[in-house]
Amino acid sequence: MAKFSKYHGLKASQAQLDFVDVNSSQDTPVFIDPFAIEIRSDPWSNDCAEAIRVFFHSVLAALRNGDDGRAKYLLGQLHEPAETYLGLSQGKPKGRGVGSFQADLLADAIRNSVAFESGKLEDLSELALYVEGIGRDKVSDLTTNIIRAQLVEYTKNQCGVFGISRSDYVGPPLWDAKTEEWRSATIKLPYIGKKPVLLVPKTIVRRNLSLNSSDFYSKHILTFLQAEHVAAHGSLTALIRGKSSAAEVKNRVVKKPTKAKLKEIHPKNPSIILEMINEHPELLEYYKKLAAERNEPLTISEKDDSVAKVCALLSEKLKRIKSGPKAATEYHSLAAGVITTVFYPHLALPSIEWEINDGRKRVDVVYMNDSREGFLQQRRDAGNTAATMVIVECKNYSKDIANPEIDQLLGRFDNRRGKLGWVFCRKVDDEKRLLDRCRDLAKAGSGFIMVFTDSDIHELLHLKAVSDEGAINRLLLGKYKDLIS
Structure with a gap:
């Protein structure tokens, strides 16, 4: 099946399009990143960010209040977002969303996380930092479901810009942040053949999540532990403990432990991440600051599309x-x-x-x-x-x-x-x-x-x-x- 732009005769390359030019036969390997939405300042992104915030806080409130029925209802409406054709499905896109059958598993994963117990988990964009087994695909699909109403409006706008027709589509429910409820609605979407398409702006997709546990652990936690080791075994400590003379201390060079060695001592898991954030909250603040400063939307292009x-x-x-x-x-x-x-x-x-x-x-x-x-x-x-x-x-x-x-x-x-x-x-x-x-x-x-x-x-x-x-x-x-x- 042709790409969206070719099917609708746009005669435009990906560089000329504000949205990801998807192919309905194979997923495009990018993911919607809630942090990329959070750091934007335009009204549409602000609306998306508010919808995400309200939904996630509603889920957390239900879990903390022991209202499992409410939590299951909220999470049970998260269907597989097959209309965006984003992710890593091999061959025919199937979506890897939460799905109603996984609602209980997701609720348990959040409830049993050390970050939830400590009260640190407050933001969907940080979910992949704290909760085991929640990666870019799950976070992306969660986000897609929550901002589906905003994506429908965005799709309408793009079809208006390029004169693309839309037809009725009855799909998954839409999240309403004002009422904090899911609502069913007949919407209008463009199609590729018989397949409905929900367009996604390039500004909010990434190849990897801006905030992810592997990046935070490797580049920030391990680097911090290296510096902490040098400080703890440096000249002042040795002199105070009387293990070295002043002359020996002056000439001592403390060698940093390798990250490989530190991984053996402090293996990556949600507990070490939460422990480091609790003890050194500035680490997370600095990580998010850097992520915001370096966060540039993807330039998605074909091989010959310079x-x-x-x-x-x-x-x-x-x-x-x-x-x-x-x-x-x-x-x-x-x-x-x-x-x-x-x-x-x-x-x-x-x-x-x-x-x-x-x-x-x-x-x-x-x-x-x-x-x-x-x-x-x-x-x-x-x-x-x-x-x-x-x-x-x-x-x-x-x-x-x-x-x-x-x-x-x-x-x-x-x-x-x-x-x-x-x-x-x-x-x-x-x-x-x-x-x-x-x-x-x-x-x-x-x-x-x-x-x-x-x-x-x-x-x-x-x-x-x-x-x-x-x-x-x-x-x-x-x-x-x-x-x-």
Whole structure:
């Protein structure tokens, strides 16, 4: 069976897509990571994080109150998420989810864990640290079930961006964080043949969990024990105990024990992990801090799908698209591919927003701005733009952008989205006139509108192809400075 993009005729590579481009015949070996969701700041991820938090706390509360019926009900609704086609199934995807038949086993695993008994277990993203037998597949499938409602909405948005049809689907129940209950619902999903597909954003998948016991044990606990051994057997201890003279102590070099030796003395298990966290909570804090700082969304691509090749293909495709309303959809899809290729993961989770005025349908694509660096971070954090989102309007015009188009974009700005808009158009004949108009609006505090013509798009693609992120940032900054100069 073909990949999702090919089946629906998107003519887009994985680099151009915000979601994981799955194949319904074989699982893609990546996993949904709750920590990757937790550290994002966009509204969609915040909604997912709240759903996860409420669900996990409901399960823990039921177990601590001895309400096994409630715990079994909550966990018993976690079905195998076959619609995402993620994980490590061999051949036909089957899902490795919790499943109702495993609800009791999972409840017992959590209840019997030393972390649960101590009260340390509070976060789903830390489950794989504390509970034996809970790995990336189980955590991913747990998370998928909990945020199924949010993934349905995300899938709807992606189908809107690319014009993909959806059909009714009656699947597993959806978790409602407000009522803390599961609810059944008929939803709409796209299909590959007769198989329903639940799309997953690349921003929340990883090949391994960000927080996992093997990584924490090997890189942090053993390293700490090595340093502790040196300190315990160093000069001050030896001198106090009278085992060495001052001269001997001065010249002593304490050799670190190997990690292999420490593994024999302190084998990996949930007890040693909990003991170390109890005695040295700063270890876990530092581990999570590093995990957040180094946590970059995956760049999933085919073997022959290099960024340079994708950028070259997009440039050639842009040259072939004729201006005018007949090619508006094709231009719109290309612009979406360019933005994702060039600006992912800084701009992600695109969604369609539209309205109809006087019988005219106007479509915007809104991107979540979760950048941690450069121009986009500055515009998100700055009070005058507060660009938690970037609103993109595509005009496949052979004429100049006029006041009505500018006014339309201004009408989309508000406190939730911010005041940063991008207009993608083919060319501008009177650049000074358009810039003066946009500059006046910026100076009045109405909003900041940056215009990208074909030449700008070709330049962005070229810079991305040669991995010159600094030049991309300078290009954006230059357009912004033009507005405020």
